[in-house]
Amino acid sequence: MGKVQYYTEEGLKKLKDELLLLKTKGRQDIAKQIAEARDKGDLSENAEYDAAKDAQGHLELKIAKLEGVIGNARVLDNSKMDPSKVGILSTVKIKNIKNGMTVSYTLVSEEEADLKAHKISLASPFGIGLLGKKVGEVAQIKAPAGVVEFEVLEIEY
The missing domain is CATH 1.10.287.180 (Transcription elongation factor, GreA/GreB, N-terminal domain)
Structure with missing residues (x-):
């Protein structure tokens, strides 16, 4: 299987x-x-x-x-998800702490990931870094240029 x-x-x-x-x-x-x-x-x-x-x-x-x-x-049935935490199928609005830029992404499976549509994979560095975070928490995401910090502003399901 x-x-x-x-x-x-x-x-x-x-x-x-x-x-x-x-x-x-x-x-x-x-x-x-x-x-x-x-x-x-x-x-x-x-x-x-x-x-x-x-x-x-x-x-x-x-x-x-x-x-x-x-x-x-x-x-996935997103009605069974904890709406206070970032998880699969959540749309999360984040702010780059260094430059203040905000962006929203929806976390999806690897096969559904499409950066142009703002859908990122749960298995990506961004997905891994954001998973389980709550509003107001800071996610440290490993990027090629080093660790980047993002504050979670909103979570929607």
């Missing part, structure tokens, strides 16, 4: 949509490529056929991995 991963409903839906796309359109496209390559004659020296069969193998491997991830996925 694989490792259990926690997702938001939105994140799990994205995975399921991707799996459905791979199983339908992805398999259809590969089948077309194989058929076209097969029509070109001798399969023993047909590079297009070999490439299409390799692509089919990669697609099936990706489908199997995604099925495993989805099979071990759990949707």
Whole structure:
């Protein structure tokens, strides 16, 4: 059994949509490529056929991995979270103590992390540093430039 991963409903839906796309359109496209390559004659020296069969193998491997991830996925119920502490699925507003800049991040699983959408991984240095902190506490986060301190201003679920 694989490792259990926690997702938001939105994140799990994205995975399921991707799996459905791979199983339908992805398999259809590969089948077309194989058929076209097969029509070109001798399969023993047909590079297009070999490439299409390799692509089919990669697609099936990706489908199997995604099925495993989805099979071990759990949707988090944020109503059971302690709203006074930073945890997975919490949106936390923090202030850099050194320069006063504020920013908000939502802590999510590694697979859902997207810095542009202000979603950071719980396993990242930021996620680890913020986890369990309460409003008013200071998180010391190890960055490449050294330790940076952030004050927790708000926590929302």
